[in-house]
Amino acid sequence: MTKKQRLFAVCLAAGLATGTGLAIALVPEKLGLSEKVIYIHGDYPEYNTLNEAMEAADAVVVVEYISSHETLEYPDILFSDDPKLNPQAGLTLTQEDLDEMAIPVTIARVRVKSSLAGDTPVGSEIEVSQLGGVKDGIRYVDPDTILLGDAEEDSSLLLFLNVSSPGEADLISPDIGAALVEGDKVKPFRAKGGKKVGQVLSGNVNDVRKAGVRGR
Numbered sequence: 001m002t003k004k005q006r007l008f009a010v011c012l013a014a015g016l017a018t019g020t021g022l023a024i025a026l027v028p029e030k031l032g033l034s035e036k037v038i039y040i041h042g043d044y045p046e047y048n049t050l051n052e053a054m055e056a057a058d059a060v061v062v063v064e065y066i067s068s069h070e071t072l073e074y075p076d077i078l079f080s081d082d083p084k085l086n087p088q089a090g091l092t093l094t095q096e097d098l099d100e101m102a103i104p105v106t107i108a109r110v111r112v113k114s115s116l117a118g119d120t121p122v123g124s125e126i127e128v129s130q131l132g133g134v135k136d137g138i139r140y141v142d143p144d145t146i147l148l149g150d151a152e153e154d155s156s157l158l159l160f161l162n163v164s165s166p167g168e169a170d171l172i173s174p175d176i177g178a179a180l181v182e183g184d185k186v187k188p189f190r191a192k193g194g195k196k197v198g199q200v201l202s203g204n205v206n207d208v209r210k211a212g213v214r215g216r
Contacts, residue, residue, distance in 0.1 A: 037139045040131060044144065044173045050201040054211045056172045058163040059118030062156055062181055062205065063110035066125070068149035070133035072102035104133030104140045108148035113156060116209045118163070128159065129170045145174040150191040156181040157189075158208065176201055 047053040083089040108128045112120050131142045158179040161169040171177025180187045184205045202208050
């Protein structure tokens with residue numbers, strides 16, 4: 001692992017663990033002759049019941065996928081003056097330093113078809129951030145995450161979201177934070193090619209809706 005990769009590992013652990021309890025491990029692997037991938041393993045929160053997931057989410061929505069793009073995200077921890085949160089507090093960081101600490105993410109734009117809990121209006125668009133993307137020619141991948149853009153075509157998606165600001169959110173957890181919706185049925189998130197990930201805490205959209213009403 002290069003010096004830059006070691007710094008990146010530290011920044012991932014510091015920037016992500018504070019907000020979501022992630023424990024990051026980086027495993028470099030060569031794919032073919034041209035692309036290198038580093039796997040990012042997270043220790044995510046666990047939700048064993050539908051009620052637990054509903055309590056953790058700021059919004060629960062059924063959406064349609066629109067598009068995705070990759071970008072770099074700078075952890076908020078870097079700008080804290082508290083040395084307990086930010087080991088670099090008091091130091092002068094150059095733009096190069098900040099760029100090295102940036103986290104690659106994929107942003108999926110989705111449109112809300114139905115709001116089951118929370119205050120997200122039907123028809124509004126949300127940008128959902130997921131860990132993973134390309135940085136300095138290296139692809140960073142979380143094996144627990146299927147990107148929303150990789151869902152089977154024409155699928156509606158059930159999302160349990162942490163809302164950071166209006167129109168911006170991330171999943172409460174990659175394993176149960178996203179699921180497929182077919183009619184009134186909720187099924188495990190499935191990417192193109194048939195790969196499945198995670199679990200479904202309820203098999204019916206109406207049950208999720210009722211849980212959201214009870215939680216208000």
